[in-house]
Amino acid sequence: MGFAIFFVAIMNYVLVAIATMSRRAKSIGVHKCSGASAINIFSMFLFETGIVVLMSVIVALFIIFNTKDLIEDLLSVQLSSLFTLETLWVPMLIVFVLFIVAGVLPGRLFSRIPVTQVFRRYTDGKKGWKRSLLFVQFMGVSFVMGILLVSLMQYHHLINSDMGIRTPGLVEAETWMSPEEAENMVNDLRRQPMVENATRSMHGVLGEYWTRGLIDNSGKRIETLMYNPCDKNYAETMGITIIEGKDMQNEGDVLVNEEVVRLMKWTDGAVGKRLNDFDKAGTIVGVFRNVRNTSFLYKQFPVALVYSHNTSHTFDVRLKQPYDESLKKLNEYMEQVHSTKALEFIPIDTMLKEIYRNVYRFRNSVWIASTFILLIVVMGLIGYVNDETQRRSKEIAIRKVNGAEASTILRLLSRDILYVAVPSVLMGIVVSYFTGKAWLDQFAETIDMNALYFVGTALVIIALIVVCVVVRAWRIANENPVKSIKVE
Incomplete structure (x- = not known):
């Protein structure tokens, strides 16, 4: 679960950074006109990433020490034993890897923006990059939600199954x-x-x-x-x-x-x-x-x-x-x-x-992981939709001038997302199904791994993705097309 959150968070940061490329291209061009080299631009983005990582570490430490009892209950260890001189290298290594991955990839992409972008609009949407990152995030959230489904159902089964005795009272x-x-x-x-x-x-x-x-x-x-x-x-x-x-x-x-x-x-x-x-x-x-x-x-x-x-x-x-x-x-x-x-x-x-305390702890851990991953993915999706609607505002305006309804625009944007969401969610759900079966091997009595439960989970995730797209794109789909064309 920890790796899933870590990986999805990195991919989300990279996605948000790339999504701002069309808006920041002109400022990068200005920097280059002023004498900044590609290395200077790259260093600037590394410094920016370092500030973000440092702030996130401070917030994480604040959350950790304010949820000390919950963490100790979930892990069955004292919090002080997790941060000793012998073990401190592990979180430091994770932070370092986060900084390198989240800083290097966007930094290289931004440093390659040509200086001519100061004179014209940057139109390279890096759609391949963004869709690949979205694919990974959707797959991660569907995997974790599938594991959450298994752990919830199994814990409920264990607690409520007939023990052969009347336990109340x-x-x-x-x-x-x-x-x-x-x-x-x-x-x-x-x-x-x-x-x-x-x-x-x-x-x-x-x-x-x-x-x-x-x-x-x-x-x-x-x-x-x-x-x-x-x-x-x-x-x-x-x-x-x-x-x-x-x-x-x-x-x-x-x-x-x-x-x-x-x-x-x-x-x-x-x-x-x-x-x-x-x-x-x-x-x-x-x-x-x-x-x-x-x-x-x-x-x-x-x-x-x-x-x-x-x-x-x-x-x-x-x-x-x-x-x-x-x-x-x-x-x-x-x-x-x-x-x-x-x-x-x-x-x-x-x-x-x-x-069943270990099962209870695992269930709660998955609950927490699912909540954070879902929030991360929603933020990344919102950033992607905002960038796409801004980048394609002229196209959307022309479609509306030619008679397209708001519902047609929303279907267009939703369809583009579904091309990524459907295969990635299905892949994540399938992996969670087999991972859940492997986890259930430790129990003598297990739930029925009905595939319909996983299909339902996949449909809920896809529906949530579509809702996010519709909500964020609603304004641009109903906006006066003259305004968008005038801005262009």
Whole structure:
């Protein structure tokens, strides 16, 4: 994303500089008549670029230090560690490259303007240069917008997909105590007015549980089984749906998820069976819907819940509404009555967001990059349209004298832009599609990469480009043609 912003910004500056060529050609001719050489003109533009780069660095530093918390959250590092003596050469090199690229290209073009331009109007529009730069910018913005689409949809998918538990109102805390103390704690929690239900287990609902091999009937290990010893009302409290059999009642009763049934190939049902080579577990009494305890970042594991009286580490509470107020009251109660137990309940929704924090940061980074690139491209497009309308003002006036409507002029200018915009946007969108697919490979569960979403994004970008052209060209398209011809 950083490279995309950097590259598009350079191309935009060069585009704006070249777009002013027709207006500044006469002043360059005057300088040359006064004795300035091509090197003097080139140096003048390098100095001009240096001033602009210096001002941009100052503004950038101001923004960086005023958004310190946001940057540190996105990068997960202290801002001070980014600007050390060992790393300072990186931003300095970037600024130097920016200065060279943004200064050399326009400087060379301006230094080659002939001295005769002081006597006549400079008509070389450098259309090839400007269209090439526009092509790069349109491709860059469409690429970033495509990546933004993928990251937004994937984050929404991760956060809102069914985890197999009912997360609203579910909070959790962890500590170590004896089984007797844990049982008393759960009973006390159930008596509180803000609590709907409470349970205990050995492991938090999100994360890895104890593991052992899942052994098929031939004695072969087919997968890693995750199992969590818990209280008998665990499934009820967590909002886990039992789709076959019943809930746990007796010590050692087992609930297994759908993945266990699938891997064991129990087509006749799992109730009444036992897990092979698992002496601590008793008979399977029910099957529950798959729970994504390791989140959607990883594959679905086979999971077993085993009823045990000795669970004493994790406490889960189902709160009554309003959830935020109930959570506050619950933690205040724990601080007052059970301060020595160090139990602070945290919403499962908050834990889930923390698990997907890297995805959240990437999404926000793309949001920011998309905003800046879009602004840069719009500014470059506006500069291009202003230059084109000024350079072609006589042509437009003659067309209007010959009967052309304002809509015809707008279509003419829009068509010229679309010749560049359509292929560049399509290219950027295609690259973003395959880049997005590569990024999604890190997830076990991903969105459907429907090509129509990307086609829609491309159409929106093209429509935005056309709107910018129409808005900026509206005045010249409706202007009295006599005025333009008189100026000529």
